[in-house]
Amino acid sequence: MAITLKDVAGAAGVSRSTASRALSGSLLISPETRAAVEEAAAKLGYRPNRAASTLRSRQSHLIGLVLNNLINASFHTIAEVVQRRAAVENYQVMLCITDADPRREESFLRTLAAYGVDGLIMIGTGKNAALTNALLAEGIGMVSVIRAAAESAAPSVLAADREGAHAATTHLLDLGHERIAFIGGELTTNSGRERFAGYEQALREHGRQVEQDLVERGPFDPAFGAEATTRLLRQNPTALFTANHEAVFGALPTLVAAGIDIPGRLSLICYEDIPWLRWWQPAVTVVDNGARELGELAMDLLLQQIEKRSPGEHGTGRSYRVGAKLITRASCAPPR
Amino acid sequence: MAITLKDVAGAAGVSRSTASRALSGSLLISPETRAAVEEAAAKLGYRPNRAASTLRSRQSHLIGLVLNNLINASFHTIAEVVQRRAAVENYQVMLCITDADPRREESFLRTLAAYGVDGLIMIGTGKNAALTNALLAEGIGMVSVIRAAAESAAPSVLAADREGAHAATTHLLDLGHERIAFIGGELTTNSGRERFAGYEQALREHGRQVEQDLVERGPFDPAFGAEATTRLLRQNPTALFTANHEAVFGALPTLVAAGIDIPGRLSLICYEDIPWLRWWQPAVTVVDNGARELGELAMDLLLQQIEKRSPGEHGTGRSYRVGAKLITRASCAPPR
DNA sequence: CACGTTCGTGGGATCGATTGCATAAGGTTG
DNA sequence: CAACCTTATGCAATCGATCCCACGAACGTG
Numbered sequence: 001m002a003i004t005l006k007d008v009a010g011a012a013g014v015s016r017s018t019a020s021r022a023l024s025g026s027l028l029i030s031p032e033t034r035a036a037v038e039e040a041a042a043k044l045g046y047r048p049n050r051a052a053s054t055l056r057s058r059q060s061h062l063i064g065l066v067l068n069n070l071i072n073a074s075f076h077t078i079a080e081v082v083q084r085r086a087a088v089e090n091y092q093v094m095l096c097i098t099d100a101d102p103r104r105e106e107s108f109l110r111t112l113a114a115y116g117v118d119g120l121i122m123i124g125t126g127k128n129a130a131l132t133n134a135l136l137a138e139g140i141g142m143v144s145v146i147r148a149a150a151e152s153a154a155p156s157v158l159a160a161d162r163e164g165a166h167a168a169t170t171h172l173l174d175l176g177h178e179r180i181a182f183i184g185g186e187l188t189t190n191s192g193r194e195r196f197a198g199y200e201q202a203l204r205e206h207g208r209q210v211e212q213d214l215v216e217r218g219p220f221d222p223a224f225g226a227e228a229t230t231r232l233l234r235q236n237p238t239a240l241f242t243a244n245h246e247a248v249f250g251a252l253p254t255l256v257a258a259g260i261d262i263p264g265r266l267s268l269i270c271y272e273d274i275p276w277l278r279w280w281q282p283a284v285t286v287v288d289n290g291a292r293e294l295g296e297l298a299m300d301l302l303l304q305q306i307e308k309r310s311p312g313e314h315g316t317g318r319s320y321r322v323g324a325k326l327i328t329r330a331s332c333a334p335p336r
Numbered sequence: 337m338a339i340t341l342k343d344v345a346g347a348a349g350v351s352r353s354t355a356s357r358a359l360s361g362s363l364l365i366s367p368e369t370r371a372a373v374e375e376a377a378a379k380l381g382y383r384p385n386r387a388a389s390t391l392r393s394r395q396s397h398l399i400g401l402v403l404n405n406l407i408n409a410s411f412h413t414i415a416e417v418v419q420r421r422a423a424v425e426n427y428q429v430m431l432c433i434t435d436a437d438p439r440r441e442e443s444f445l446r447t448l449a450a451y452g453v454d455g456l457i458m459i460g461t462g463k464n465a466a467l468t469n470a471l472l473a474e475g476i477g478m479v480s481v482i483r484a485a486a487e488s489a490a491p492s493v494l495a496a497d498r499e500g501a502h503a504a505t506t507h508l509l510d511l512g513h514e515r516i517a518f519i520g521g522e523l524t525t526n527s528g529r530e531r532f533a534g535y536e537q538a539l540r541e542h543g544r545q546v547e548q549d550l551v552e553r554g555p556f557d558p559a560f561g562a563e564a565t566t567r568l569l570r571q572n573p574t575a576l577f578t579a580n581h582e583a584v585f586g587a588l589p590t591l592v593a594a595g596i597d598i599p600g601r602l603s604l605i606c607y608e609d610i611p612w613l614r615w616w617q618p619a620v621t622v623v624d625n626g627a628r629e630l631g632e633l634a635m636d637l638l639l640q641q642i643e644k645r646s647p648g649e650h651g652t653g654r655s656y657r658v659g660a661k662l663i664t665r666a667s668c669a670p671p672r
Numbered sequence: 673c674a675c676g677t678t679c680g681t682g683g684g685a686t687c688g689a690t691t692g693c694a695t696a697a698g699g700t701t702g
Numbered sequence: 703c704a705a706c707c708t709t710a711t712g713c714a715a716t717c718g719a720t721c722c723c724a725c726g727a728a729c730g731t732g
Contacts, residue, residue, distance in 0.1 A: 002474070004718055015682045020720060028680060050451040051390035052718035055687050060387065062451075065431070070416045076406040083406075083433050087440075092447065095401070095431040097419050104423075111428060115386045115398075138338070222615050253617035256592075276612050279558050281589035340688055351712045356690060364710060388688035391717045 003044045011040035023048070054116050063141075063302065064112035064120035066096045066105060072245075073274045074291040075123065078145060081295030082121055089303060091118070102127035109135065119302045121145060126152070141305035143298045147190060148319065155305075155318045157298045161191045164287040164324025165198030165243055168269045171285075171326055172239045173206045176334045177267060181214045181237035183228045183251060185244045192217065195243040195271065218247070225250030233258060238335035239267040243287075248272075252280070263333035273327055282330035290322040297322060339380045347376035359384070390452050399477075399638065400448035400456035402432045402441060408581075409610045410495075410627040411459065414481060417631030418457055425639060427454070438463035445471065455638045457481060462488070477641035479634045483526060484655065491641075491654045493634045497527045500623040500660025501534025501579055504605045507621075507662055508575045509542045512670045513603060517550045517573035519564045519587060521580045528553065531579040531607065554583070561586030569594060574671035575603040579623075584608075588616070599669035609663055618666035626658040633658060 009019035014033060022029050022037035040046075054060040063086055070076040083093045094117065096108040102125045109131055112120055119141030122132070126149035133153050136142050148156035172180050182199050185192030196217070200210050213235045216228035225247025232240065233254075240255075242248050248270050260266050262282055270277055273288035297320060345355035350369060358365050358373035376382075390396040399422055406412040419429045430453065432444040438461045445467055448456055455477025458468070462485035469489050472478050484492035508516050518535050521528030532553070536546050549571050552564035561583025568576065569590075576591075578584050584606050596602050598618055606613055609624035633656060 005720095006718080016719075017683080017721075018681055021681090024720085030680060033680080047446060047450045049391070049718050051387045051396065052687090053720075054387035055385070055391055055689090056718080056720045058687080062430075070406060070412040070419075076412045079431070080406045080433060083431050087433070087444075092451065093431045094398075095415070095419050095429045097416060097423070108423075110383060114383045115428065222611070226615075249611055249615040253615050253619075256617040275558070275585055279585040279589050281592040283589075341690095342688080352689075353691075353713075354711055357711090360690085366710060369710080385688050388717090389690075391719090392688080392690045394717080 002049075003046045004049065005046070008037060008041045008044055008046045011044060012037045058116070060116040060118055061091050062094055062115060062117045063091050063306075064094045064096060064108070064115075064117045066098060066108055066112075066120060067123040068100045069097055073272060074146070074289060074294075077291035078123070078295040078298070081292050082299055085296065085299040089299075098125065100125055106131060113138070113140065119143075119306045121298050121302060122154070123147060124149065124152075141302050143301045143305075145294055145298045155301050155320065157294050157301065157320045157322060159191070159289045159294060160321045160324045161194035161289070162198040162201070163321075164271065164289060164326075165195035165241070166202045167198075167324065167326045168241050168243075168271075168285075168287050169199045169202035170205070171328070172241065172267060172269065172332065173202060173208075175239075175267065175332060177239040178208070178335070179211075179214060179235070179237040180239045180241060181216075181232040181235065183216045183218075183225060183232070183240070183242040183244050183247050185220055186217055192244070199241065199243070218244070220244060220246040222246055222248075222250035226254045229254040230258075233260070237266065239269075239332070241269045243271045245270075245272045245274075248277075263331050264336070267332040267335070269326075269332065278329070280331075284331045285329045286327050288325045288327050290324060293322045338385075339382045340385070341382070343380055344373060344377045344382045347380060348372045394452070396452040396454055397427050398430055398451060398453045399427050399642075400430045400432060400444070400451075400453045402434060402444055402448075402456060403459040404436045405433055409608060410482070410625060410630075413627035414459070414631040414634070417628050418635055421632065421635040425635075434461065436461055442467060449474070449476065455479075455642045457634050457638060458490070459483060460485065460488075477638050479637045479641075481630055481634045491637050491656065493630050493637065493656045493658060495527070495625045495630060496657045496660045497530035497625070498534040498537070499657075500607065500625060500662075501531035501577070502538045503534075503660065503662045504577050504579075504607075504621075504623050505535045505538035506541070507664070508577065508603060508605065508668065509538060509544075511575075511603065511668060513575040514544070514671070515547075515550060515571070515573040516575045516577060517552075517568040517571065518546075519552045519554075519561060519568070519576070519578040519580050519583050521556055522553055528580070535577065535579070554580070556580060556582040558582055558585035562590045565590040566594075569596070573602065575605075575668070577605045579607045581606075581608045581610075584613075599667050600672070603668040603671070605662075605668065614665070616667075620667045621665045622663050624661045624663050626660060629658045 005016055005019050009016045019037050022034045065079060065082055067075050070079060086093050098105045105125050106128050113135055121143050123146050124144055126147055129149045129151040136153050142154035144152060144154050144156035146159055184196050187193050203210055214237055216232055218224035218228060229251040242251050262268050269285045271287050273286045277284040277286050341352050341355050345352045355373050358370045401415060401418055403411050406415060422429045434441040441461050442464050445464060449471055457479050459481050460483055462483055465485045465487040472489050478490035480488060480490050480492035482495055520532050523529050539546055550573055552568060554560035554564060565587040578587050598604050605621045607623050609622045613620040613622050
């Protein structure tokens, strides 16, 4: 039915082997033969059959992308970056959405292996370390992003949550704030723990301690953000640092409804640089966790593994950090 | 290296053909043999080689998803829905981001065909109709979403932009508004044209006409939204309908900065139900373009094509509309 | 000029699962 | 019991690209 390499070879008057070599850019081909084959391929509209190529060469030029969802801004940003970079490097991306369910994740991992992916980028649950290590041993490249299981042998690219929270808190302290309220995630989550640690550390470095009345921790959920903000406002903070991304959706409207002047009465910093916060009135100072760079670096590491570009440079199991950046806008000022 | 069907067959004491049939659920297999093969496969940790299977059977169980980007809420919502549905049906999704560039789109289409995708879902540029029709003719399933080229033979699933804008405008008119400002996209875009048509039609049905001073059209971009809002406020509208999604990011902060009471002095409706608008203060009435349903319906149609579930029911080239829903919240009230 | 070397090409096996055809075993029926 | 059908299984070809091996030609070089 479709045009195969055999047809191209026939049209160019060469053997299949020669045609294959001509199209794959082998050096052992005379320029004239190559030109003839390329012309024939173009004229016939030849499209190589990836399944056949994968079967024989054991290279699929596919990479798997495993993540929780695409609604979260960090996740879809990473997905975009990964896909774009993959396309440039002539790889295709198989998208897998796990909802952070280890069983779904396991199923995807097996399927991806069945498709012969050359590598995979995982925002993983950390619950399938045995399987991921087995896949690594089979020669499948792998990079963990944002979350990394200690038992995993894959290199990881992590966000600098602690540093980001530290920078935000320090910024507020340097402005002279003493009562800095904090809304974060539960300590059972990685980011919840790390961001709180950064907050705490910054306070300690300024000779202060965490006041429990100024700290709210809860689910990643706007409703919690609204309640937490209401409670915190009673403690008369001069600054608020919302380190729980989803809670921001609840916190901001609550501040507006309460008629709080920002930054006059309250300075505000949020985590994650999403478009809304830039366009809010006043524009909100944020900590950018560097989703784009996380994606870029992950792809760099993966391509290095797959194509063995610089085998020794990045050891297996190494852990990289992408710096968080404080983006100062109009929502912070010295306390009155 | 890896475990192949041959190994499974050997372990179960049957031939490769039998093993294949047992695992693929053929009926011509005795229950005992099937059990033996399945046990052997499980014990050995057999993982079928999809490349080999695709090559021989011409079924890849892959579908391509071609879209502009993942930042836009409608797009990443559709991507999520499509992937989830695909996973349930045992298909994998290859993600392709085009930035609405026809050349990139063409390249992806060829690549997807090379991988032997069973079907594809396109939020397309409309500039590659010849190629997409050729792929359709080759037996690749296809559904256009949101945008459909007239020359394309693929069925399409479109958003009801006109109806959505009509519903929003009618809602404002029914509340008694007479000066309803409109911010939309350029008339060269499909959604820009359709939404304006809905606005115009609703006005006409209420015996009114479009007043050019109350209409702003421009790029999908927050900066434009801010300028447009500033200009429109000088016309003393009692309601504002922002039908240009990206412009909303600029329009809302401008309203806040101007100290406009919503809905006291100005009623507000925005297009697209993104989380922020639900949590804004006051919660914003929106038109939901039904991204989830667009994705669901597209997958239904695609799977029907691929698996010929009900061959005649959905004719090729047919066009479906997903209804837009007005979600009323707190941002609209009768004019003073 | 005989011999080694390099370069370009072709032949044919191969990757692993599927599938049309052949066949054997068991069951039914006139 | 012979003829026939059904059911379960095996054999071997096949999908299309890749790549090892071998071969011939061209080209020095001692």
